[in-house]
Amino acid sequence: MTEFDVAVIGAGPGGYVCGIRAAQLGLSTVVIEADRLGGECLNYGCIPSKSLITMSRLYGRLSEAGKFGVHVSSAGFDLRETQKWKGQVIERLTGGIGSLLKGNGAEVVMGAAEIVERNRVRVRSGGSEEDISARNIVIATGTTAIRLPGIPVDGTVVVTSKEALEFTSPPNHLLVIGGGVIGIEFACMYQKLGSEITIVELTDQLLPGNDPEVVRVVQRKLEAGGARVHLGSSVSSVSVSGGKARVEVKTREGTIQVEADRVLQSVGKRPVTEGLNLESLGVRTDKKGYIQTDNRMMTSVPGIYAIGDVRGPPLLAHKASREGLVAAEAIAGLPSVADWRVIPDAVFSDPEIATVGLTEARAIEAGYSVKKTRFPFASLGRALSTGETDGFVKVVSRAEDGLVLGVQIVGPEASNLISEAALAIEMGATVEDVALTIHPHPTLPEAIMEAMESASGRPIHQLKL
DSSP, X not given: OEEEEEEEEOOSTTHHHHHHHHHHTTOOEEEEESSOTTHHHHHHSHHHHHHHXXXXXXXXXXXXXXXXXXXXXXXXXXXXXXXHHHXXXXXXXXXXXXXXXXXXTOEEEESEEEEEETTEEEEEETTEEEEEEXXXXXXXXXXXXXXXXXXXXXXXXXXXXXXXXXOSSOOSEEEEEOOSXXXXXXXXXXXXXTOEEEEEOSSSSSSTTSOHHHXXXXXXXXXXXXXXXXXXXXXXXXXXXXXXXXXXXXXXXXXXXXXXXXXXXXXXXXXXXXXXXXXXXXXXXXXTSOBOOOTTSBOSSTTEEEOGGGGOSSOOHHHHHHHHHHHHHHHTTOOOOOXXXXXOEEEOOSSEEEEEEOOHHHHHHTTOOEEEEEEEGGGOHHHHHHTOOOOEEXXXXXXXXXXXXXXXXXXXXXXXXXXXXXXXXXXXXXXXXXXXXXXXXSOTTHHHHHHHHHHTTOOSSSOOO
């Protein structure tokens, strides 16, 4: 039986990062993966979806080019060709992960892992199996899509995000069950490629948990493009015949029938823990099955750690990676803990949404005396010069001293802008600190500076309220 200091189960953005850092710290390390290096994010989530979203946006911009004096006579979109390009992106990244693990001295074993004892992992691949002894085990198995009871996924007409990433032509009509991040990103992407869109969301707003003011900008644009959004609604049945789905939707106004040629189920995720024998090992989980850990990623069983989505929301790749670093360093005896104040988030909708820290509502709930300010992209030179003026930057600050509590952005390049706000909160910056930081002109980050100037009571490019 092979012996290691660390066995990492799962090679997603948490697992492979943990494996690399553990090996760098001189720990004998093995990373075990049942499917493909990079995990769900790289192969079936973040990277392929953003690749397709980027190309759909490019196509969308070409279709609007005439209003800027750019006349494109024969713009077309071949999703088959885009899929080939997407595959090349994934292949390059997965190959890079393998090289990094090997180059840092970590071993990779492909197969399904089962924790059979506190220090022993059994790996099955094909008809063979191998036992691995490890002084420490890191669980990084992630999550998988929840499937609605009574609405079977056939992988062709009724699909999850995994199949929706492999379409070779845009659906004529895509019905999305669930208006969360995945559902909205797919809806925006396929709408740009010409699909008719229907969204069914159980709660009273799209992207539940986000600032309603921010979400309204995205919903308005979807609806302006012809999308039908049913809030406070649910799908009661789906029947498939002749390559099409007939969907019964219970709305606030009553039950309606919708016909679509593709139905995307995107109603949430659940942790992947099958075969890990958590209960028999004594590893505690919460009521939803997520593994509980301390701030060093250790579970209730010494020597067994958990990182990433399998230990619970927010389900974000960058959070998983940072937790992987913490776990590896904790195992190596370093004083690493999960001590960050905030974790930024981004939704690649149209326009993009990015958030960090507290929303206005959550800051009030936490007992803060809150000041909120907004700066619209429609007043920003760079946004006007690119023709992307939807949205705004919103700053939530503590009224008595201007401490930045949260920032919400909806608009162009929001995902690329939010890191400045995250750094400001991590460093305990005030709105004046950011306002006094000179930003280059003309750029989109000026919108953050302008919003902070307004929050400090000295707005320049908008009237003082």
